[in-house]
Amino acid sequence: MLEHLELFFRSIFVDNMVFAVFLGMCSYLAVSKKVSTAVGLGAAVIFVLGVTVPLNWLLDKYLLQDGALVWLGPEYADYDLSFLSFILFIATIATMVQLVEIVVEKFSPSLYNSLGIFLPLIAVNCAILGGSLFMQTREIPNIGLALNYGISSGIGWFLAILAIAAIREKIRYSNVPAPLRGLGITFIITGLMGIGFQSFGGMLTGDNEPPEDEQNTTVETQEEKEIKKEIDDKEKAVSYNDAINK
Amino acid sequence: MALLSKKDANLIKDPLADNNPITIQVLGICSALAITAELKASVVMAISVLFVLGVGNVVISLIRNMIPSKIRIIVQLVVVASLVIIVDQVLKAFAYELSKTLSVFVGLIITNCIIMGRFEAFALGNGPWRSFLDGIGNALGYGVILVIVGFFRELLGSGTLFGIKVLGDPVTKTGLYSIGYENNGFMIIPPAALIVVGIIIWVQRSRNRALIEEA
Numbered sequence: 521m522l523e524h525l526e527l528f529f530r531s532i533f534v535d536n537m538v539f540a541v542f543l544g545m546c547s548y549l550a551v552s553k554k555v556s557t558a559v560g561l562g563a564a565v566i567f568v569l570g571v572t573v574p575l576n577w578l579l580d581k582y583l584l585q586d587g588a589l590v591w592l593g594p595e596y597a598d599y600d601l602s603f604l605s606f607i608l609f610i611a612t613i614a615t616m617v618q619l620v621e622i623v624v625e626k627f628s629p630s631l632y633n634s635l636g637i638f639l640p641l642i643a644v645n646c647a648i649l650g651g652s653l654f655m656q657t658r659e660i661p662n663i664g665l666a667l668n669y670g671i672s673s674g675i676g677w678f679l680a681i682l683a684i685a686a687i688r689e690k691i692r693y694s695n696v697p698a699p700l701r702g703l704g705i706t707f708i709i710t711g712l713m714g715i716g717f718q719s720f721g722g723m724l725t726g727d728n729e730p731p732e733d734e735q736n737t738t739v740e741t742q743e744e745k746e747i748k749k750e751i752d753d754k755e756k757a758v759s760y761n762d763a764i765n766k
Numbered sequence: 767m768a769l770l771s772k773k774d775a776n777l778i779k780d781p782l783a784d785n786n787p788i789t790i791q792v793l794g795i796c797s798a799l800a801i802t803a804e805l806k807a808s809v810v811m812a813i814s815v816l817f818v819l820g821v822g823n824v825v826i827s828l829i830r831n832m833i834p835s836k837i838r839i840i841v842q843l844v845v846v847a848s849l850v851i852i853v854d855q856v857l858k859a860f861a862y863e864l865s866k867t868l869s870v871f872v873g874l875i876i877t878n879c880i881i882m883g884r885f886e887a888f889a890l891g892n893g894p895w896r897s898f899l900d901g902i903g904n905a906l907g908y909g910v911i912l913v914i915v916g917f918f919r920e921l922l923g924s925g926t927l928f929g930i931k932v933l934g935d936p937v938t939k940t941g942l943y944s945i946g947y948e949n950n951g952f953m954i955i956p957p958a959a960l961i962v963v964g965i966i967i968w969v970q971r972s973r974n975r976a977l978i979e980e981a
Contacts, residue, residue, distance in 0.1 A: 540956060545795040546879040603855060606873050607847040614840055643839065646796035646877040653870035699971035700964070703792060707964035714957025 524668050531672040534721055537647050538680035539714035541654075544647030548681050549706060558685035559678075561642075566674030568620060568642050569651045572613050573670030574663050576652040579608055609652045617643045647677050684710060777899040781907035783974075787880045788911045789967045790977060794880035798912055799959040801871050806928050808916030810857070810864055812909030814872065816902065818849045819881055823901030826889040833890075842885045843876065850875045880908055915962045923953030 537543045544565070551561045582588055584605050589596035621639045625632040642648060651673050660666050687709055696705050787793045794815075801807045825845050826833075833841050854872045857865040865872065875881065884904050889897040920926055925933040925942075934941015936949060952958055971977045 542799040542956065542959075543796055543874070545799070546793060549792050549795065603851055606851055606854070606876055607844065609873075610843050610847050610876055611840075614843055643843075644877050644879065644882050646874050646879075649877045650796075650870060650874055653873045657870055697968075699975070700968050703789070704964050704967040704971065707960050707967060711957040711960030711964060714960060715955070718955060718957065 524665065527665055527668050528672045531669055532676040532679065533717065535673070535676075536680060536717050536720075537650070537673050537677040538710070539717040541650065543650035544645050544677055547642075547645050548677075548684065548710075549703070552681050552685040552688055552706070555682065555685045555689060558681045562674075562678030562681050564639055564642055565645065565647060565677050566671060568613075568617060568639075568648055569670040569674035569677075570667065571620065571670070572616050572648060573651050573655050573673075574667045575612055575616065576609050577655055577660065577663055577666035579612065580605065580656050584608065605653075605656060610649060613648050613652070614643045647673070680713075683713065774896065774899055777896060778903035778906070781900075781903040782910060783907075783970075784977070786907045786911065786970075787883075787904050788908055788963070789970055791880075791883070793883045794878045794908055795963075796874060796878065798908065798915075799963065800956060801868055802912060802915040802959050802962075803919050803923065803954055803956075804867070804929075805913070805916040805920045807864065807867050808912040809909075810861070811868065811871070812905070812912045814853045814857075815875060815878065815880070815908055816905040817853060818846060818875055819884060819901040819905040820898055821901075822846055822849055822881060823884060823889040823897040824894045826885045827892060827894045827897035830890050838890070839882075842882060846876050846881055846885075880904060911963070911966065914966060915959055918962055919953045919958060922950045923958070925949050 535541065538545065538548055547561060552558050580588075582591065584601045586600040586602065587597050588601070589599045617639055621632075624639075651670055654673075655666055655669055660669055684706065688706060691705065691709075700708070781787055785791065788795060788798055798811075801811050822845055826842060829841075850873065853875070854865070857868070857872060884901060888900045892900070917927070921932070925931060925936060931941075933947065934943045936943050953962075
């Protein structure tokens, strides 16, 4: 339970997809002009990450890793197919995205209408492939954690795009120097937010300590909630000031 | 440039400045930022993308009349993924340390939007030679930004270039450090890359006001 909790918060805040490793920046910049579309894309990313990371974990475990084919018989124990991971992962992702699109269209037309245009975009979103590749390099031990990792990094991405979309909606009323308008200022804001997220770095130290400090973790999560609230408040204050200045 | 007609030359020149993939088209930012803390990694990344985009554009252009348009995305992904596997294996064989530094970002060339973007926008509608030039041009435009960002981040952050201590030794206090200069640790952390790119965009758009976005 504790490791789940730790992975959850680590992937959302410490290793945030956007602010720590810059994944999914293309769609993050392109689709963050309005909060409503950002929410749609963010939800789709959570969903697809939650599906593809565990699937690719299975592929990695039973097909790609060094010696993974041993279940076929002892003579296959020497095979190492890990050089195929890129092509298999991206194939899984492209297929899953297509499948998810069909299923969602059939069973929930309203969700399809809100996610519809974003789903095909997601196949080439680096956050999705990145999630699977990080899952592989970090050697996540079991499928439960893989599912957790997929969903929580999706949530991290969702939070990031939601925050930047909200800021961009507000910043439209501010007096940004003309050459910085649009893309430039978005980059710089993202950089500043990234620096803010760096402060979560110390949140989850004590990696390999025995589970007895479960209490500690809850305290930490509370702290982190407070920090987040503080940041939110600051952001609110900033946009409020902007509005006043205007 | 006697080899190239003027139109062809523009295919290479445009992406270097006024139609730069990173600062103007906003493509391929994902992998561009994370690996620019060192100049060496940036250069290797730029060369990898140059290879993948140059060859990939030619391949797609050669088979463009055979691809059913419904499954073209998958076909493109397969072409890129195969090329990226080659790059990855070469790096692992000849520059293992570096391939560790780049870690997943080599794999992420697959989903680098520049590549899919150029396939879709150019290679599907043009002959192999022009596609090749277009691929090279865009990859160079991408590489230029990567190298600029890598240059500033490594110089200001660690005081080195390609690992060579150009500003003197911070421990023994030689060179610039003897007069009290300090490395700016801020440039090493990932978000600094975003701010550097933001400043590049600012400079570029101040110089060429036609590029300024309508708010």
